Structure formats: structure tokens, C-alpha cells
Amino acid sequence: GQNIDQPTEMTATEGAIVQINCTYQTSGFNGLFWYQQHAGEAPTFLSYNVLDGLEEKGRFSSFLSRSKGYSYLLLKELQMKDSASYLCAVRVGWNKLSFGAGTTVTVRA
Amino acid sequence: DTAVSQTPKYLVTQMGNDKSIKCEQNLGHDTMYWYKQDSKKFLKIMFSYNNKELIINETVPNRFSPKSPDKAHLNLHINSLELGDSAVYFCASSQEGQGVYGYTFGSGTRLTVV
Numbered sequence: 470g471q472n473i474d475q476p477t478e479m480t481a482t483e484g485a486i487v488q489i490n491c492t493y494q495t496s497g498f499n500g501l502f503w504y505q506q507h508a509g510e511a512p513t514f515l516s517y518n519v520l521d522g523l524e525e526k527g528r529f530s531s532f533l534s535r536s537k538g539y540s541y542l543l544l545k546e547l548q549m550k551d552s553a554s555y556l557c558a559v560r561v562g563w564n565k566l567s568f569g570a571g572t573t574v575t576v577r578a
Numbered sequence: 579d580t581a582v583s584q585t586p587k588y589l590v591t592q593m594g595n596d597k598s599i600k601c602e603q604n605l606g607h608d609t610m611y612w613y614k615q616d617s618k619k620f621l622k623i624m625f626s627y628n629n630k631e632l633i634i635n636e637t638v639p640n641r642f643s644p645k646s647p648d649k650a651h652l653n654l655h656i657n658s659l660e661l662g663d664s665a666v667y668f669c670a671s672s673q674e675g676q677g678v679y680g681y682t683f684g685s686g687t688r689l690t691v692v
């Protein structure tokens with residue numbers, strides 16, 4: 470099975486930077502995803518890492534270290550609309566995505 | 579234009595009833611999934627179908643029975659509903675080889691069993 474850990478909650482100020490860590494233990498690793506989920510809505514894709522290193526997409530960046538079983542999602546220049554739950558998910562094989570419990574980020578003015 | 583659509587969006591029913599949730603995707607994806615998200619927001623896979631064939635069946639009570647009439651549809655039927663079945667159920671789809679985009683999720687069905 471997969472064991473995926475991420476913090477439950479984080480709070481930050483508008484304009485600041487927040488880093489959400491995710492650690493995992495799995496066999497058959499085939500990529501790590503980050504999803505954003507606003508309350509009452511579906512998860513939406515943010516980023517994907519399959520090789521070690523940093524992937525940057527605008528204000529969001531995601532990092533992966535496969536040897537350490539570690540990833541982080543970096544959110545820069547926080548905006549109020551970034552208040553949401555952020556889900557770390559590990560893919561095993563080509564079609565099974567296992568999710569962590571999610572990190573609720575609250576952005577304060 | 580909706581990529582993955584599921585109905586109904588809300589479902590309130592009494593214990594012991596049987597209900598179905600429908601899902602359709604117009605993305606041409608080969609694989610579809612059902613996920614359950616409980617009150618603690620933990621999203622857990624239940625089933626996966628690839629081209630109408632069941633390929634993932636997690637530890638789910640056999641009161642839950644998925645049915646895929648074709649690769650664009652995956653429905654979920656639940657018999658003898660229990661209070662613990664209350665959750666949000668998400669349908670999703672994906673395509674092998676398009677790993678960079680992961681899954682596309684439907685908007686969810688909030689099931690409340692009273």
C-alpha cells in the first residue's frame with residue numbers, strides 16, 4: 470500500500486510564500502501529483518513530477534526527491550483565492566492514484 | 579462542454595434504500611474511476627475500469643457495484659445504504675500516456691444517508 474503524509478493545516482498571509490511538504494512510502498512509484506480542491510468542488514490538477522527536481526508553473530512550484538520519498542508544493546505571492554485544500558497524490562503503475570489526507574491552507578489578509 | 583459529469587449533485591436518502599450515481603466523460607479517456615471523500619476530506623479510490631473492464635477493486639463492501647456500459651460511462655449502484663456511506667463520491671477519468679495531466683474529476687455527488 471501507500472503511506473502519504475502531509476500537514477493538516479497551514480496559515481499564511483496574503484503575498485507571502487507557503488511550502489507544503491509531502492512524504493510518501495510506496496512501491497511501483499510512477500509520479501507525484503498535486504491537486505487543489507476548494508470547498509465543495511472537485512480537485513483540480515496543479516502539478517506533476519516524475520523525475521527529481523523542481524517544476525515551476527507561474528506562482529506554483531513543485532519539487533520531488535524520489536530517493537527521499539519527498540515532495541513539496543511552493544505557493545508564492547499568496548492570494549486570498551489560494552485558500553483551499555492541497556492534495557498530494559502518488560501514482561502507482563499507470564492508473565492508480567493514491568491521495569494524502571490534504572493540507573488546508575488559509576490565506577489571511 | 580463538461581469533461582466529466584456526474585448526476586445527481588446531491589442525494590439525500592434513507593437508510594436501507596438503493597441508489598445509483600451516474601458518470602459520463604467526453605474526453606475519450608479509456609479509464610474511469612470512483613473515489614470516495616469522507617468527512618475528513620480523505621480521497622480514497624474505490625473502483626477503476628479500463629475499456630469497460632474492472633481493473634481496480636479496493637476493499638469496498640459488496641453493496642457497492644460499479645457498472646460500465648461503455649468506456650464513456652461508469653455508474654455506481656449502492657444497495658442497502660448505511661449511515662457510514664454518507665460522503666462525497668467523485669468520478670474521474672484518465673488516459674494512459676497522458677500522465678502529466680493525471681486525472682480529470684467530476685464535480686462530485688454529495689450523498690447523505692439519514
